[in-house]
Amino acid sequence: MYDWVVLWEAVELAVRWLHVITAIAWIGSSFYFVALDLGLHRDRALATGADGEEWQVHGGGFYHIQKYLVAPASMPDGLVWFKWESYATWLSGFAMLVLVYYLGADLYLVDPTVADLAVWQAVAISLASLAFGWLAYNTLCRVFVNANQTALMVALFGVLVGMAWFYTHVFSGRAALLHLGAFTATIMSANVFMVIIPNQKIVVADLIAGRAPDPKYGKIAKQRSTHNNYLTLPVVFLMLSNHYPLIFATQYNWLIACLVFLMGVTIRHWFNSRHARKGSPTWTWAATAILFLLVAWLSTTAMRHRPETDGAMNTTALRYASATGFDDVVGIVQGRCSMCHAAEPGWDGIHWPPKNVVLETPAQIAAEAPRIYLQAGLSHAMPPANVSFMEPAERAAIARWFETASASAPGI
Ligand code: HEC
Structure with missing residues (x-):
C-alpha cells in the first residue's frame, strides 16, 4: 500500500506538533523560574521565614511569590510539581527521532560518504550515544560537585565538542546536528528525571517525617538547573538546523555546532545578569554577533556533495x-x-x-x-x-x- 506515505506524514505532523508544544511549556516554565529565582528580593526580613520574595503582575492579577530555603517548616497542601513538561518533551522528541531518523534511516540517518553503516548499526550508535552522554555528564558533575563550577562547564563543553566531531563522522550532516541536540536534551531531561525531582522528593519526605532536610540536595539541583539554562538555546538551534543545509551539510558543521553552544552562554548571560539586577553586560551581544557571523561564514565553505554513482542504491x-x-x-x-x-x-x-x-x-x-x-x-x-x-x-x-x-x- 502507498497510503502509508500519507499516513506517515499525518503521524509525523501530530508528533512534531506535540513536541513543539511540550518544549514551549518546558522552556517557558524553566526560563520563568530561573528569572524568578535570580530576581528575588532577599533583603527583606520576611515574617514567614522565607528566603526571598517577589511581586509580579500578569493577566489581570497580582502574584506574591516567596521562596523557602531549603523548605518551609511543614509540608504544604497541594504542592504543584513541574516535571511532565520535561518528560513529555523528551518522550515526544524521542518519538520524532524514531519516526524520522530510525524509520527513515536510508534517507536521513546514514550517509555512505560519511560512514557506510547498516541501518541497525546506525540506530545502535544513536541509542548508545544518548546513554553515554548521560553517564559521562553525570559522572563529571558528581566528581566535581564541589569544584569550580566554571571549570566544570568548560569540561562539559569539551565533551560536546568531542560529540559534535563524532556525530558528524558517523551520520549524515542533518542527523549529526540533530543528534547533538538530542544528546544535550537527553542530559537536560535526565537532570530533571534522575536528579532534580528525586532530590526534591527526598526533601519532601524529610518534611513529612519532621526531619530538617539536608541543604546539599538543593545545591545539586541548582547546579543541574543552571546547566539546563545554558543548554536550552543551543538545543533549539540544533533542532531547527535541519532546515538549513548550509549549516548541517557543509564541511565545518561540527565546528558550527560547537560555536552554537557558546552563543547559548553569551545570550543567557545577558538575561541572567539582568534578572539578577547585576546590570546589562552588553559585551555579550557583541560576542554573540561575532559568533553568529563566524557561523555564517563557516557555513559558506564547500557543501558536502552526494555521490553521483548510479551503483550505490539501497x-x-x-x-x-x-x-x-x-x-x-x-x-x-x-x-x-x-x-x-x-x-x-x-x-x-x-x-x-x-x-x-x-x-x-x-x-x-x-x-x-x-x-x-x-x-x-x-x-x-x-x-x-x-x-x-x-x-x-x-x-x-x-x-x-x-x-x-x-x-x-x-x-x-
Ligand atoms: C525554482 C527552483 C525549484 C524547482 C524547479 C524545484 N524545486 Fe524543489 N525546492 C526548491 C526550494 C527553494 C525548496 C526549499 C523550500 C523550503 O525552504 O521550504 C525545495 C524543496 C524541495 C524538497 C524538500 C521539501 C522538504 O521540505 O523536505 C523536495 C523533496 C523538492 N523540493 C522536490 C522537488 C521536485 C520533485 C521538483 C520537480 C517536480 C522540484 N522540487 C522543483 C526549489 C525548486
Whole structure:
C-alpha cells in the first residue's frame, strides 16, 4: 500500500506538533523560574521565614511569590510539581527521532560518504550515544560537585565538542546536528528525571517525617538547573538546523555546532545578569554577533556533495528504480526539477541544492522517491509556483510510478 506515505506524514505532523508544544511549556516554565529565582528580593526580613520574595503582575492579577530555603517548616497542601513538561518533551522528541531518523534511516540517518553503516548499526550508535552522554555528564558533575563550577562547564563543553566531531563522522550532516541536540536534551531531561525531582522528593519526605532536610540536595539541583539554562538555546538551534543545509551539510558543521553552544552562554548571560539586577553586560551581544557571523561564514565553505554513482542504491531505492514508469519519471524530474535541485543549480538566485535535495541522476531520484511523490505527485508544493510548468499528466505519472512501486513493497 502507498497510503502509508500519507499516513506517515499525518503521524509525523501530530508528533512534531506535540513536541513543539511540550518544549514551549518546558522552556517557558524553566526560563520563568530561573528569572524568578535570580530576581528575588532577599533583603527583606520576611515574617514567614522565607528566603526571598517577589511581586509580579500578569493577566489581570497580582502574584506574591516567596521562596523557602531549603523548605518551609511543614509540608504544604497541594504542592504543584513541574516535571511532565520535561518528560513529555523528551518522550515526544524521542518519538520524532524514531519516526524520522530510525524509520527513515536510508534517507536521513546514514550517509555512505560519511560512514557506510547498516541501518541497525546506525540506530545502535544513536541509542548508545544518548546513554553515554548521560553517564559521562553525570559522572563529571558528581566528581566535581564541589569544584569550580566554571571549570566544570568548560569540561562539559569539551565533551560536546568531542560529540559534535563524532556525530558528524558517523551520520549524515542533518542527523549529526540533530543528534547533538538530542544528546544535550537527553542530559537536560535526565537532570530533571534522575536528579532534580528525586532530590526534591527526598526533601519532601524529610518534611513529612519532621526531619530538617539536608541543604546539599538543593545545591545539586541548582547546579543541574543552571546547566539546563545554558543548554536550552543551543538545543533549539540544533533542532531547527535541519532546515538549513548550509549549516548541517557543509564541511565545518561540527565546528558550527560547537560555536552554537557558546552563543547559548553569551545570550543567557545577558538575561541572567539582568534578572539578577547585576546590570546589562552588553559585551555579550557583541560576542554573540561575532559568533553568529563566524557561523555564517563557516557555513559558506564547500557543501558536502552526494555521490553521483548510479551503483550505490539501497534496496528501497532499487525497488523504485525498477518499478514501471521510472524512466519517464527520470525524464520529468530532470526536465522540471534539476535546474534547482542540482549540486550546482542553474536557476537564478538558487546557489545550492534546496534542502540539500539533489535530483540529477536516476540513483538520486530513486532515493528521494517518497519526497518527490509528496511534493510533486500528491501535492503541488514543487516546483514552487510551478515555475517550470509541470503538466498535470506529469504529476499523475509520478504518482502512478510511486504507487506501483509501493504496492509491490512489503506493506506496513
Ligand atoms: C525554482 C527552483 C525549484 C524547482 C524547479 C524545484 N524545486 Fe524543489 N525546492 C526548491 C526550494 C527553494 C525548496 C526549499 C523550500 C523550503 O525552504 O521550504 C525545495 C524543496 C524541495 C524538497 C524538500 C521539501 C522538504 O521540505 O523536505 C523536495 C523533496 C523538492 N523540493 C522536490 C522537488 C521536485 C520533485 C521538483 C520537480 C517536480 C522540484 N522540487 C522543483 C526549489 C525548486
